[in-house]
Amino acid sequence: MALRERSFTSQRRNSTTMKRSKANFETWSWFFMRISGLILFFLALIHFSITHIFNDVTTTTVAFVAKRWANPLWRVFDWLLLALGLLHGSNGLRFIMDDYIRTPRRRAFAKALMYSLATVLFVVGTITIVTYKGTL
């Protein structure tokens, strides 16, 4: 019984290996967009409300940021927004590039440029949030 079961699963694994490994990345990408989108729904709207609705944008001065970042939880909040926003956004831009850039070489070039830019900005943003020593 057990033997038969094992042979069945291994057979199934063999027959779908090619298909599955090919579909895997896009499946995870699809899932990631839903989960990160759901988290960003709250993070982005809360962030916008704080900086544009409950406070006027002209009051978001250096002192304002220093006061907020005195609490490490706000740094975590902002870093999550940075990381998820960039990942969700660049993955979305990847879909757009796949749709509209038709030649493989241009597509590869555009994506390389985008990944580099996103990486640089992720590093710059992370350094800004982590290393800031505000003086109140």
Next chain:
Amino acid sequence: MSTRSTVYKGKTGQWAFVLHRISGFLILMFILLHIIDISTINFPSVYASIHRLYGNVLMRTFEVGLLFGLTYHALNGLRVIMIDFFPGVIKNEKRLFVAMLSLSLLLTVVGGVIILKPFFTGKV
């Protein structure tokens, strides 16, 4: 290109998709700009002069546009998630699109009044 060459017939689902794409792209462009402007926090005078621009009426209008992009993308994203995870929702896909678009417009108008008010009351 003739209109016949596309399979799309301009129904709600297509407009929901087009708006989602455009708003997503514009939000990403703003994130890139925003990371740069916040990174000047260690140079307070540079930060201050950039942030004075955000109080400008032109930038305030742009922020209202950003609010529409954000609320639409967020709410339509919820619609997409609902369609993906709950099979019955597809039947109400059109009504849901109208609801999400209306809600994002409403939030934009309310938020827009708050964002633009300082300009009309002469505070900036």
